[in-house]
Amino acid sequence: xxxxxxxxAFVVARRDxxxxxxxxxFIFFLAGPLFPLVVGAMAGSIGAQVQQDLxxxxxxxxxxxxxxxxLIGARDAMADRMAGPVPSFVVLERLRDxxxxxxxxxxxxxxxxxxxxxxxxxAPVLTGTAERLGSWxxxxxxxxxxxxxxxxxxxxxxxxxxxxxxxxxxRNQQVLTAQAGQVLLFLLTMLLAGMVLSxxxxxxxxxxxxxxxxxxxxxxLFLGKLFAMLAVSLVGxxxxxxxxxxxxxxxxxxxxVLAAPAVGWPLFLGxxxxxxxxxxxxxxxxxLSIGGMASTVREVQTLSMxxxxxxxxxxxxxxxxxxxxxxxxxxxxIVFPVSSPFAMLAQAAQKPALWPHLLALGWQxxxxxxxxxxxxGLFRRTVLKSGAGGAPRxxxxxxxxxxxxx
Numbered sequence: 001x002x003x004x005x006x007x008x009a010f011v012v013a014r015r016d017x018x019x020x021x022x023x024x025x026f027i028f029f030l031a032g033p034l035f036p037l038v039v040g041a042m043a044g045s046i047g048a049q050v051q052q053d054l055x056x057x058x059x060x061x062x063x064x065x066x067x068x069x070x071l072i073g074a075r076d077a078m079a080d081r082m083a084g085p086v087p088s089f090v091v092l093e094r095l096r097d098x099x100x101x102x103x104x105x106x107x108x109x110x111x112x113x114x115x116x117x118x119x120x121x122x123a124p125v126l127t128g129t130a131e132r133l134g135s136w137x138x139x140x141x142x143x144x145x146x147x148x149x150x151x152x153x154x155x156x157x158x159x160x161x162x163x164x165x166x167x168x169x170x171r172n173q174q175v176l177t178a179q180a181g182q183v184l185l186f187l188l189t190m191l192l193a194g195m196v197l198s199x200x201x202x203x204x205x206x207x208x209x210x211x212x213x214x215x216x217x218x219x220x221l222f223l224g225k226l227f228a229m230l231a232v233s234l235v236g237x238x239x240x241x242x243x244x245x246x247x248x249x250x251x252x253x254x255x256x257v258l259a260a261p262a263v264g265w266p267l268f269l270g271x272x273x274x275x276x277x278x279x280x281x282x283x284x285x286x287x288l289s290i291g292g293m294a295s296t297v298r299e300v301q302t303l304s305m306x307x308x309x310x311x312x313x314x315x316x317x318x319x320x321x322x323x324x325x326x327x328x329x330x331x332x333x334i335v336f337p338v339s340s341p342f343a344m345l346a347q348a349a350q351k352p353a354l355w356p357h358l359l360a361l362g363w364q365x366x367x368x369x370x371x372x373x374x375x376x377g378l379f380r381r382t383v384l385k386s387g388a389g390g391a392p393r394x395x396x397x398x399x400x401x402x403x404x405x406x
Contacts, residue, residue, distance in 0.1 A: 005223070008216035012224025013231065020232050030239050033191065057087045059136070060113035062101035065094035067121045067147070074147035082139065087114065103127035121148045171350075173259030178322055178349035180258055181272060182342050186315040189279045192233040193311075194304065196226065196287040218376035226284050226372065233280060261349040271348045271357055275341035278364040282338050283311065285368055289375025293382065318342030325350075334360065337367040 020026055061068045072089045079086040090113065093101055103116035104127060115128030117140060124144045126133060212221055261268040290303060321333035321343055333343035344360045 005217055005220040008220040009224035009227065012212070012216070012221055013228040016225055016228035017231050020228070021235065026232075030236055033240060057114035057132075058112060059087045059089050059140075060092040060106060060116045061089055062092045062095060062103065062106075062116060062118050063120065063124075064097070068094060070147040071117070071121065071124075071143055074143045078143065078146060086139065087136070089117075092116065170259065174262060174350050175322070177258045177261050177268075178346035179319070181261075181268070181345045181349060182315070182318060182322070185272065185276055185279060185342060185345060186311070188233075188237065188276060189283055190308065190311050192229075192236065193280055193283040193287060194307070195232070196229050196284040213380070218380050219373050222285070222288055222372045222376045222379075226281060226288060229284060230277060230280050262352040263348050263354065267354070268348050272345060274361060275345045278361065278368070279338075279341035281368045282341070282364060282371070285371040285375060286338075289371065289378060293379075314339045315342065318346070322346045335363075337364060340364055 061071055063071065068091055072091065075086065075089045092106060092113070095101060101116075101118050103118050103125070106113070106116055107127065115126055115132045115136060117124055117126055119125035121144045124140055126137060126140050128136070209221075263271070287307060290307070317336075318333050318339045319342075321327075321330045321339075324330055330343065333339045334347070340360055341364060344357060347356065
């Protein structure tokens with residue numbers, strides 16, 4: 001019985017796979033990721049330029065001539081030795097004896113400076129916003145002390161000894177690898193799993209689904225459609241990967257170098273492929289069950305927003321569990337079927353043990369079969385209106401279809 005269902009599912013999967021691959025819309029499906037990539041690249045370049053302008057503030061100096069110049073000289077001498085970014089210093093005015101400067105007025109007039117230093121080297125006054133004062137107050141004091149010294153001492157040279165890595169650094173880098181794997185897995189599933197939603201709408205409209213349901217069991221039909229969409233997604237990923245490889249060979253910037261995962265790169269990539277398949281099948285089985293309830297494309301579009309929100313919640317849950325190792329949150333993310341592929345991929349980046357992945361893959365596969373079976377039963381009872389007598393009706397309709405050519 002199970003072998004017959006597998007053969008029926010394979011027939012449905014081959015039919016749907018060929019129909020999608022050789023359709024004209026498949027070209028647009030392959031070109032779909034180019035548009036968000038182009039928009040993201042443009043937004044990133046503009047944002048980087050804006051951030052660069054914001055990260056280079058200027059501090060104005062309005063002090064007696066010799067004191068202001070000495071403060072700027074101290075800043076230039078110590079800027080490279082400061083721990084954080086150091087703003088640029090510019091002279092706004094060289095004051096004469098007894099002359100004052102309106103710092104608040106200079107900031108209000110839009111002079112292009114983020115703060116103003118007035119007073120003397122013995123008693124400098126920093127005028128600016130609260131966040132600027134908290135960040136620069138100690139820095140200005142250090143520069144003033146340096147400028148006030150008549151004969152500043154030379155900075156000693158620090159001899160450095162470099163180590164290849166440390167345990168803490170390696171652990172942090174593996175966490176970054178786990179995060180990158182989760183983000184890539186989430187983007188692929190969010191981009192591709194939505195195709196399953198509208199899979200049954202067209203066939204429900206032209207009554208093809210009733211003919212298929214009369215010939216094969218509904219759970220085999222659901223399973224076949226699910227694996228067909230997975231195969232289509234893998235073809236798309238292969239094409240996008242090949243295109244990215246061509247861009248890298250042509251001189252485009254490659255991905256940042258990540259630390260080697262705990263299980264090694266070959267196993268990590270293999271587990272990433274398996275967990276993508278499981279994440280797609282789990283989400284796809286849910287989407288197929290929900291999409292089977294929809295009667296029109298408008299209903300599918302209405303369902304898209306809450307389903308996207310559900311995907312985001314699953315990703316956030318798995319990401320939060322990554323930051324809470326050894327807690328019940330991590331265990332819940334591993335056990336919960338929909339978030340399990342994301343959590344286990346992070347485990348592969350941080351822990352070398354392989355037996356938990358075998359258990360997790362079996363657990364996820366069992367949930368795929370359970371959700372498909374439940375979704376097929378729900379579809380049969382609510383859409384096809386066939387309850388316990390569904391099997392006799394299917395055999396009767398199949399017999400009528402077989403007699404019709406004669």
